[in-house]
Amino acid sequence: MQNNIRNFSIIAHIDHGKSTIADCLLQTCGSVASREVSAQMMDTMDIEKERGITIKAQSARLIYHNAKHEKYILNLIDTPGHVDFSYEVSRSLKSCEGALLVVDASQGIQAQTIANVYIALENNLEIIPVINKIDLPAANPDSVKQEIEEVLGLDCSEAILVSAKTKQGIDDLLEAIVARIPAPKIDNTQPLKALVYDSWFDNYLGALGLIRIMEGEIKKGNMVKTMSADKSYQVLGLEYPHPLHKEPTNILKSGEIGILNLGLKSVTDIAVGDTITALENPTKEAIEGFMPVKPFVFAGIYPLDTDRFEDLRDALKKLKLNDSALQFEPESSIALGFGFRVGFLGLLHMEVVKERLEREFGLDLIASAPTVVYEVGLTDGGIVLVQNPSELPPEQTISYIKEPFVRASIITPSEFLGNVITLLNNKRGVQENMEYLNQDRVMLTYALPSNEIIMDFYDKLKSQTKGYASFDYEPIGYRNGNLIKLDVRVAGEVVDALSVIIDKSKSYERGKALVSQMKEIIPRQLFEVAIQASVGNKIIARETVKSMGKNVTAKCYGGDITRKRKLLEKQKEGKKRLKAIGKVEIPQEAFLAVLKID
Incomplete structure (x- = not known):
């Protein structure tokens, strides 16, 4: 029976129909009754269904009877499409023998398609090209086939043409999965070796792991251990995965996938990419490729109501149970009060x-500008990692500042090529390659500083190309940068939450934009308020919020002019004293508005 197992994944760019094809396979194999059918059954979060994206990968075990009435077990291992979750994608693909490459018949290859195909090729997977949405009026399957062959070098002579919406071609796809994807290598005699390719938190059972058995077998009641943490646990339960109803089992054998319950209290105890093995007869080598998930983008998150700081802490702890990539530590800001510095995999994350913190826990939050981690070399030879501009050492102690770079792949219609190159040059990009995929579309490869893409790069790219460009990136390490810290001073005091680390050549225009925006937002006081942008002690831009006029001479009806002058002098003295001791309340909208500055 194990020779009739097929482990496969679906890889595609966002919105190319991956979740719809998964739903079709579930229905066609009879895994869900007609009354249970809903859109995006493999997506469990409301945010996923609203945005049409997969954030948390799901798996399903399907029973399929082919044309010869032979029974097959198809393990569908769904993957997230977005670049932020590429590590999860790589672990999911490591668990498969094959992959369905889904490409939209009207849009062709996009940037994330290429990135995920390369991960699949590295894992030696059998890739079946699937051209989806062939029912659309703009569909051009032949052109897409040619593009796949030229760009990816995959043979498309037997590509499957489907329409997940109308279910056309789904039976052909199932037959192709059975015929073309190889069965897993079966070896039940070796010691247990299982790969954890996903984990999540269940309110009743604790942290659960989705595992693929590479060698050996696992039984309920066995003692097992995790190889990265070297901790041992008893197997409390095993199940076959399904998005709606799980099926308990007492044993999982080589080649199978299943849900492992060890009674754990947090997903950090069963990390994605870890190897599970038997306690008494362990395997000698762990499955390669495991790495702890590292945050890529950092931001301060603060409650709008400062009394809800503890509620925010509890909410983050509960979210952390489900999301091992989330990292946070308390921090305080003079302007925003108490909050947390939170690490994320990327901007979508x-x-x-x-959004989950606000929806699921009823919090009103404000986020500071996202930043990346900088490597700062000191004059005494030491190196510190800085993720918050306020942590930057004094200027005279800094020898150099290195910033993280990414390699960006952008696919755009050729008519927008000039716009895209101008945008990339403005973002300090360095061109590495330019390739025409066909006469209408171009692929650009650029090295870009990470801090240039974390704010609004994706939005600008979409607006410059009318939404047609696609974007993907991978980290490529640190490079030297000509970077400085830009501060904003309001009434002489530095507002720490508005400090940024920025390229020196952009400091003047950024400083000017910051103070101009702040001038519009800060309410007028009874005294003049100076808003300044500074680099170190040097002021590079300034705006002034005029004082509110109060007519102190209104009560004087005629009389000697010296009486009016005396009142005006008294007012002048009062304003001077106010300016020295007065405090300026900065409204929360100021921080939101500053995030939108180009």
Whole structure:
């Protein structure tokens, strides 16, 4: 029976129909009754369904009877499409023998498609090209086939043409999965070796792991251990995965996938990419490729109501149970009060976490500008990692500052090429390659500083290309940068939450934009308020919020002019004293508005 197992994944760019094809396979194999059918059954979060994206990968065990009435077990291992979750994608693909490459018949290859195909090729997977949405009026399957062959070098002579919406071609796809994807290598005699490719938190059972058995077998009641942490646990339960109803089992054998319950209290105890083995007869080598998940983007998150700081702490702890990539530590800001410095995998991850905190825990939050980790070399030879501009050492002690870079792949229609190159040059990009995929589309490869893409790069790219460009990136290490810290001073005091680390050549225009924006937002006081942008002690831009006029001479009806002058002098003295001791309250909207500055 184990020779009739097929482990496969679906890889695609966002919105190319991956979740819809997964739903079709579930329905066609009879894994869900007609009354249980809903859109995006493999997506469990409301945010996933609203945005049409997969954030948390799901798996399902399907029973399929082919044309010859032979029974097959198809293990569908769904993967997230977004670049922020590429490590999860790599672990999921490590658990498969094959992959369905889904490409939209009207849009062709996009940037993330290429990135995920390369991960699949590294793992020696059998890739079946699937051209989806062939029912659309703009569909051009032949052109897409040619593009896949030229760009990726995959043979498309037997590509499967489907429409997940109308279910056309789904039966052909199932037959292709059975015929073309190889069965897993079966070896039940070796010691247990299982790969954890996903984990999540269940309110009743604790942290659960999705595992693929590479060698050996695992039984309920066995003692096992995790190889990275070297901790041992008893197997409390095993199940076959399904998005709606799980099926308990007492044993998982080589080649199978299943859900492992060890009674753990946090997903950090069962890390994605870790190897599970038997306690008494362990395997000699762990499955290669494991690495702890590292945050890529950092931001301060603060409650709008400062009394809800403890509620925010509890909410982050609960979210951390489900999301091992989330890292946070308390921090305080003079302007925003008490909050947390939170590490994320990327901007989408940051958006999703903030939205979940607000929805699921009823919090009103404000996030500071996202930053990356800088490597700062000191004059005494030491090296410090800085993720918050306020942590930057004094200027005279800094020898150099290195910033993280990414290699960005952008696919754009050729008519927008000039716009995209101008945008990349403005973001300090260095061109590495330019390749025409066909006469209408171009692929650009650029090295870009990470801090240039974390704010609004994706939005600008979409607006410059009318939404047609696609974008993908991978970290490529640190490079030297001509970087400085830019501060904003309000009434002479530095507002720490508005400090940024920025390229020196952009400091003047950024400083000017900051103070101009702040001038519009800060309410007028009874005294003049100076808003300044500074680098060290040097002021590079300034705006002044005029004082509120109060007519102190209104009560004087005629009389000697000296009486009016005396009142005006008294007012002048009062304003001078106010300016020295007065405090300026900075409204919360100021921080939101500053995030939108180009």
